[in-house]
Amino acid sequence: MVLHPAARVREAGQDVTFCCKAAGTPAPQKYYWYHNGTLLEGKAQRSSGRLALRGLAPGQAGTYHCKASSEAGAIRSAPAQLTVLAQGQPSCRAEPEPSLVELPSECPQDASGSRLYNVGRCPASPCPGGPAEPSGCGEEAGSCCGVRRMELRQVPCSGWVLPVKVVAECGCGPCARPRVLVQGRVTAADTGEPLRFGHIFVGGREVGFTGYQGSFTIEVPPDTRRLVTRFVDGQQRLVDAVKVLPFDRRGGAVYQEVKMLRKKEPVELDGGRSNAIPLGEAGGREPVGELVLPAGAFLRPSGEVFNGTVKASVTFVDPRDMGTASAASSDLSFANAEGEIVPLRTYGMFAVDFREGDSGAALQAGPVQVRMDAAQVWMPEHLEKMKLWSLNPESGLWEEEGVLRPSGGGRRRRRRREERTFLVGNLEIRERRLFNLDVPEDRRCFVKVRAYSNEKFNPYEQLEGVVISLINLEPQPGFPSNPRAWGRFDSVVTGANGACLPAFCDGQRPDAYTALVTATLGGEELEAVASSPKLNPNAVGVAQPYLGKLGYRRSDHEDPALKKTAFQINVAKPDPNNVDESNGPVYSYRSLRECEEAPVSANHLRFYRVEVDKYEYNVVPFKESDVTSWTGDYLAWWPNPQEFRACYIKVQLEGPQEYMVRSRNVGGSHPRTRGQLYGLRDSRSVRDPLLGDTSGACVEFKCGGMLFDQSLADRTLVSIVPQGSCRRTAINGLLRDYLSRHPPLADNNHTGAFSMLAPLDPLGHNYGIYTVTDQNPRLAKEIAIGRCFAGTSDGFSREMRAAEGTAVTFSCQERPPGRESFFQRLLSAPAEA
Secondary structure (H helix, E strand, C coil): CCECCCCEEEECCCCEEEECECCCCCCCCEEEEEECCEECCCHHHHHCCEEEECCCCHHHCEEEEEEEEECCEEEECCCEEEEEECCCCCCCCCCCECCEEECCCCCCCCCCCCCEEECCECCCCECCCCCCCCCCCCCCCCEEEEEEEEEEEEEECCCCEEEEEEEEEEEEEECCCCCEEEEEEEEECCCCCECCCCEEEECCEEEEECCCCCEEEEECCCCCCCEEEEEECCCCCECCEEEEECCCCCCEEEEEEEEECECCCCEEEECCCCEEEEECCHHHCCCCEEEEECCCCEECCCCCECCCEEEEEEEEECCCCHHHHHHCCCCCEEECCCCCEEEEEEEEEEEEEEEECCCCCECEEEEEEEEEEHHHCCCHHHHHHCEEEEECCCCCCEEEEEECEEEEEEEEECCCCCEEEEEEEEEEECCCCEEEEEEECCCEEEEEEEEECCCCCCHHHECCCCEEEEEEECCCCCCCCCCCCECCEEEEECECCEEEEEEECECCCHHHCEEEEEEEECCEECEECCCCCCCCHHHHCCCCCHHHHHCCEECCCCCCCCCCCEEEEECECCCCCCHHHCCCCEEEHHHHHHHHCCCCCCCCEEEECCCCCEEEEECCCCCCCCHHHCCCCCCCCCCCCCCEEEEEEEEEEECCCCCEEEEEEEECCCCCCECCEEEEEEEECEECCCCCCEEEEEEEECCCEECCCCCCEECCEEEEEECCEEEEEEECHHHHHHHHHCCCCCCCCCCCCEEEECCCCCCCCCCCEEEEEECCHHHHHHHHHHHHHHCCCCCCCCCCCCCCCCCEEEEEECCCCCCCCHHHHHHHCCCCC
């Protein structure tokens, strides 16, 4: 499906057009349109990829999807939501929705000490289109609910006043169209070696190359629902990787680590004789099966039989080895007869590469036999369902090549007196594809997962843009799937209300199916909630007794030395007659909407970021995980929603403790913002493991540069103030020279702080300044922090090197009892300080 119908909002009486388009060989000729799952009758609906509805009535609201078909099969589009409003009914309320931000610690808002403040937000919902809008094919610019007016308020703090911009009014305006990107790195699964200058294909079209370190950036084409990307090693050392990459439709970048399998070393075969190659014999395991190549099976592209020496490489992805799961291609899905994309469960995948021994020219093969050991299939019913599939590298879907049947007399001898029965299928190898031994799987549920910025699990601190991945693991013997098989791999990007991931489930026995779940944000692995030494239902997010039925276990449950970044659960299908299981986190397959709209108080599973103590405050509120929440304002921390520039300064602190360091950022040279606060950043220093009584802090500041109107640059006035009795002892010489050559100079009279007008140039580690630009603000900050910790402009570390690449140094001592530090005086009496 290359064009999906798009969601629309209309008023009653208006018209709307939905469009879809499918591609295939032969080209699809028949299209069928469905409303809320019911086929729409009429010849017009059968012959065209367009559905025109005139004079809409409220009863026509709901979901619409199309199905295209040909003799080759069928494919179904994603559903599109049609909202029909009564005439004059507002789709965007002027009153903002509540949205809480956390104020600085010295700004409590009530007697209880709460620091939460309602700054308001406008939901990014679509507004109804007018009669002059285009027909509706593809993405229309349209209008959306957004900020119409903001107000500046003054919040009293201890001895000073904090400016806060709040949303005062919402209204319809042009929809934001941020760029949608997928970024990441491609490496070999076994050695971590980067794929240098590898070819990148999207939908059969080459779109670029990976970088020297294996990095890549893909701009997602408009209207994409399923981003299928193929990575090809030009040196032919690694097997082609076909990945279905998740992305955030609201804009910004999602980071992905892609692993590629190394090709198995080729063996030499005599093309004039019959040959058999085992599948999955590595590690002393019994082979899953074998590939049988009869004499004369190898063909040149012209069709000429090749009987010479053949170099044959057959690489097998074995589901019995969980270490190769990340390198498996696609998400194990196929399109059924109705065109619905549904999951498979794999017994193994293999990639073949046949070449002439002398010239290295590529060869085809066929017909050949695939023989699968029936002893690997524990369920008798699967012996009748087993099929042979090949992966379409353009659609990322598996296509049926043939059925595996029990061989006629089919017993053959193996070690001593043991015997084995084979399932046999035939195929021809005409192009370089990945092949699969699979069984369709139909018992499905959804699992609700949320990600948080810390262990407090506050509802307003949920993270968006986190990639949640779920792998269905081998289930218990006696259930309709092989205990040595994987199920479908799924990745979903969290939104404002978490994510719902499809998984296999069973209603009879809770531990029939299990799932392994992980979460990453910008390449950083998030941590799951602990399951030992004592399981805390309130922390996990699921109430008892359902939690016990799920058997929640974090990856380090039995071995504390293992990572804490994954959890495993039994995907126990909820019992509709049990009230304890009606509130998540597992939902039946037909309850997807209930899962997606579940309140944060409902049962759900959790991940969180592990961070050193830090605090961020922006005068103009902005959720870095949702680019569409950006508001154009002179005091916005990020002035450009298409490109985010993160700046950090490295501070070395000599003293026996770890110290909080604050950056205060105000307008410095721009006439519209001079003296006005942009925001605050607090960061706790991290000890250097190699230096005694020394720690370092990487503190974010607002970069100098153009403001949102792009007419005049501002050099932010940045003040760096550590807490405690700290005295400035050194300033980086190159940084001091740069600032003196680019006046005016900031006042640095007080030795307990450091001030500067932010440089307009990116500088680097030699100056103690770290600057990174990216389309994703969180990713820009992660990279900048990693360089700052390492003290280099191109490295990355999570271990502090306090003496490397430092901008300013402070010496801190324990102050006498009763004496306030300069940091405390700045909070309590800023004018006097």
